[in-house]
Amino acid sequence: xxxxxxxxxxxxxxxxxxxxxxAAEELLSIGEEVLExxxxxxxxxxxxxxxxxxxxxxxxRQGTKNDPSFNACRxxxxxxxxxxxxxxxxxxxxxxxxxxAMMKMISNHLYLFxxxxxxxxxxxxxxxxxxxxxxxxxxxxxxxxxx
Amino acid sequence: xTDKAEKYQRVAYYPGCALEGTGHAYNRSTKAVxxxxxxxxVEVDNWNCCGAMEVKxxxxxxxxxxxxxxxxxxxxxxxxxxxxxxxxGCYHNxxxxxxxxxxDDQSVAVVDKLSKKAGHKxxxxxxxxxxxxxxxxxxxxxxxxxxxxxxxSLSGLKxxxxxxxxxTRPRHIFxxxxxxxxxxxxSKPHFMDDLLAAAGAENVDFPLKTACCxxxxxxxxxxxxxxxxxxxxxxxxxxxxxxxxxxxxTCHSGLEMHQIRAEKKFGEKVDVKILYFxxxxxxxxxxxPRKVGVHENISKSMPLLKExxxx
Numbered sequence: 001x002x003x004x005x006x007x008x009x010x011x012x013x014x015x016x017x018x019x020x021x022x023a024a025e026e027l028l029s030i031g032e033e034v035l036e037x038x039x040x041x042x043x044x045x046x047x048x049x050x051x052x053x054x055x056x057x058x059x060x061r062q063g064t065k066n067d068p069s070f071n072a073c074r075x076x077x078x079x080x081x082x083x084x085x086x087x088x089x090x091x092x093x094x095x096x097x098x099x100x101a102m103m104k105m106i107s108n109h110l111y112l113f114x115x116x117x118x119x120x121x122x123x124x125x126x127x128x129x130x131x132x133x134x135x136x137x138x139x140x141x142x143x144x145x146x147x
Numbered sequence: 148x149t150d151k152a153e154k155y156q157r158v159a160y161y162p163g164c165a166l167e168g169t170g171h172a173y174n175r176s177t178k179a180v181x182x183x184x185x186x187x188x189v190e191v192d193n194w195n196c197c198g199a200m201e202v203k204x205x206x207x208x209x210x211x212x213x214x215x216x217x218x219x220x221x222x223x224x225x226x227x228x229x230x231x232x233x234x235x236g237c238y239h240n241x242x243x244x245x246x247x248x249x250x251d252d253q254s255v256a257v258v259d260k261l262s263k264k265a266g267h268k269x270x271x272x273x274x275x276x277x278x279x280x281x282x283x284x285x286x287x288x289x290x291x292x293x294x295x296x297x298x299x300s301l302s303g304l305k306x307x308x309x310x311x312x313x314x315t316r317p318r319h320i321f322x323x324x325x326x327x328x329x330x331x332x333x334s335k336p337h338f339m340d341d342l343l344a345a346a347g348a349e350n351v352d353f354p355l356k357t358a359c360c361x362x363x364x365x366x367x368x369x370x371x372x373x374x375x376x377x378x379x380x381x382x383x384x385x386x387x388x389x390x391x392x393x394x395x396x397t398c399h400s401g402l403e404m405h406q407i408r409a410e411k412k413f414g415e416k417v418d419v420k421i422l423y424f425x426x427x428x429x430x431x432x433x434x435x436p437r438k439v440g441v442h443e444n445i446s447k448s449m450p451l452l453k454e455x456x457x458x
Contacts, residue, residue, distance in 0.1 A: 072312045072359045075334060079354040098385065105382045106354055112378060113359050116371035 001036045001046075004115045011108050016100040023100050024087040027107040028056060031080045034107075035059035038070075038114050054081045073113045080106050155278070155287035159227035160188035161217055163237035164196050170234065170396025172440030176425035177233050177280055179439050183432045184288055184296070191221050191230065197240040208257040214244035215258045218277070219270035233280035233425070235313040235395035239320070241277040246320040248272040279314065280425065281338040281394055282331070290345035298433035300347030304455050306427070307353040307388035307419075308339040309379065311360060311398040339394055339424050346431035351386040355379050360405075362397040373412055376405035380417035389451055392424045399423060403445040420448035430457050 002010065007030050014023050014030075032055055036046040039062055051057040060077040064070045083103035087096055166174035181188045194217050196202070198210030218241060221227045232238040247254040249272040262269040278286075284293075315321065315333035324331045331338050336357065340350045360379060361372030379402065383391050393399040402421045410416045422444065429439035436458045441448060452458035 068317055071316055074316075075357045076355070076359075078334065083354065101385055102354060102382060105378055105385065109355060109358050109375065109378050109382075112371065112374050113361075116361065116368060116375070119368065119371070 001033050001040070004034070004037055004111070004118070007033055007037075007111055008115075011104060011111060014100075014104050014107075016104060017097055020087050020091045020096045020100050024084050024103060027100075027103050028054075028080065028084045030107050031077065031110050032056050032059055034111050034114050035063055035077075038063050038118065041118055042067075052081070054084075056081055070117075073110055076106060076110045076113065080110065149286070151286045152289070154229060154276075155186070155231075155283055157187040157189065157227075158229040158231040158278070158283060159221035159225055159275070160190045161194055161197075161221075161230050161232045161237055161241070162190065163194075163232060163234040164199075165234050165236065165396035165400075169400045172443035173233060173396050173399065173423045173425060174440075175443070176423055176429050176439035179434055180284070180425050180429045180432065183429065183434060184284070184292075186283070186287055188231070189225065189227065191217055192224060193220065197232075197237045199236040199240055208254055209261075210240060211244045211247050211254050212258045212261040214240045215248060215270040216262070216265070216267065217241065218244070218275050219262065219268055222270065222274035223268040228275055230275050230277045231280060231283045232277060233394070234397075235279075235311055236397060238277065238279045239313040242320045244270075245272055245277060279394070281314075281342065284342055284428070285338045290341055293342060293345040293428070293431075297346050297431050299431055299457060301343065301427060301431050301455075301457060302347040302349075304348050304427075304457065305351050305387050305389045306343055306348045307351050307383035307386055307391045308336075308343065308356055308424070309353070309383075309391050309393055309398060309402070310336045310339065310356050311362075311393075311395045312357055313395065315357060339392060343392060343424060343427060346428055348392075348427065348431075351383075351388045353383060353386050353388065355382045360398050360401045362401045369408070370412070372401060373405045373408045376402055377409040377413065377415060377417065380406060380409070380419055383419050384417050388419055389455070390420045390422055390427070390448070392422060392427055394424050406446065420451050421446040422448055427457075 010030055014026055016023060039046045047058050047062050049058045051061055056077055060074060083099055083106060086099050162174050178188060195213055198213035202213060203210045218230060221230045230241060232241055248258060259269045315336055318333045324333050344350055358379060359375060361375040391402060399421060426439040426441055430436060436452060449458055
């Protein structure tokens with residue numbers, strides 16, 4: 001597993017006009033490793049399972065456990081898988097270079113979100129504000145008993 | 148006219164704090180569009196903050212109470228059965244309060260206690276339906292109704308529709324979404340796409356339409372927010388968009404401000420304009436740019452709007 005710094009450099013290094021299948025595989029792999037970094041930082045062991053044919057989606061699912069705000073990158077992961085399919089299933093399509101460039105940006109967004117979230121844990125919490133309710137903080141209720 | 152269309156002709160309007168400040172153009176354009184479409188907006192009396200950000204971190208149940216108070220006033224003092232909130236934060240929090248008051252006894256108890264202390268009737272789940280401005284126009288007027296009313300087509304304008312992360316998440320607080328034909332999708336939202344297409348715009352395929360803009364950390368971690376926004380702007384540009392259409396004041400302000408910050412901090416200028424969907428709809432309906440607050444935006448879109456024959 002590469003470090004987040006190495007993954008940032010790896011995203012920059014992807015050439016969108018070279019072999020599109022190689023680029024798509026590298027970007028998908030980067031996405032998986034970004035998620036692995038998150039899971040390892042939370043003392044987890046990254047899964048080798050797949051979900052809907054993608055390890056990326058299984059890793060996202062694993063990363064979401066006990067942290068609903070992590071769902072703020074759910075669609076980013078799904079878009080990454082979608083663009084991987086678009087590129088690899090029809091690499092000769094005229095739109096492939098454009099699609100690879102877009103996949104690079106989606107991969108970058110996933111990297112930015114998760115690396116940002118590792119620095120500031122609450123990134124994404126604004127979006128998923130049901131989290132505190134789900135975690136049922138008893139102390140909060142007890143404090144309000146005296147209201 | 149469907150039952151829903153009839154129900155949404157007159158709704159309680161909850162603008163929320165952002166629409167009185169940085170999102171004023173959204174407030175102005177929402178009201179102007181409502182008036183133009185003959186829809187009646189009745190502002191919630193003496194409304195309060197929904198508890199969007201800070202309060203949640205102090206105590207989430209106070210946030211639930213604050214949102215419930217808005218719904219209580221609409222239901223019990225104004226006799227309204229629909230609250231329309233154009234801000235994603237307000238919309239999200241009212242929906243979350245509704246969910247919690249339906250499913251969490253502790254929330255019900257706390258809201259009841261605080262409501263009695265504050266001297267107003269306790270909101271009971273189900274008294275009002277909370278909707279977003281997108282639901283409001285989509286159901287009250289619909290695409291066909293809009294097409295009939297368009298005087299100034301958005302034809303030739305390529306739009307990336309950006310919904311942000313709060314409009315569809317978490318999924319369980321939006322039980323009306325993902326209900327098949329005609330309902331909104333939480334994974335691929337499309338209501339804004341539908342409305343702007345009806346007004347003549349060409350929607351581009353935009354994969355970051357629900358991605359995080361880093362809005363909540365714009366002050367505490369500005370560089371991360373700027374990089375996230377820069378990536379959204381780049382993706383919109385790559386997708387061929389002239390404009391990013393927004394439906395959330397936090398996203399909108401973030402996109403506008405970090406677009407400028409990206410240029411100053413990272414030396415990268417991405418020339419894509421940012422407009423509220425209500426501003427675009429308003430102009431399509433024949434309203435002047437000033438009437439929908441285009442002059443209040445930071446993003447300078449007038450040259451583009453003139454070039455496209457919209458302004």
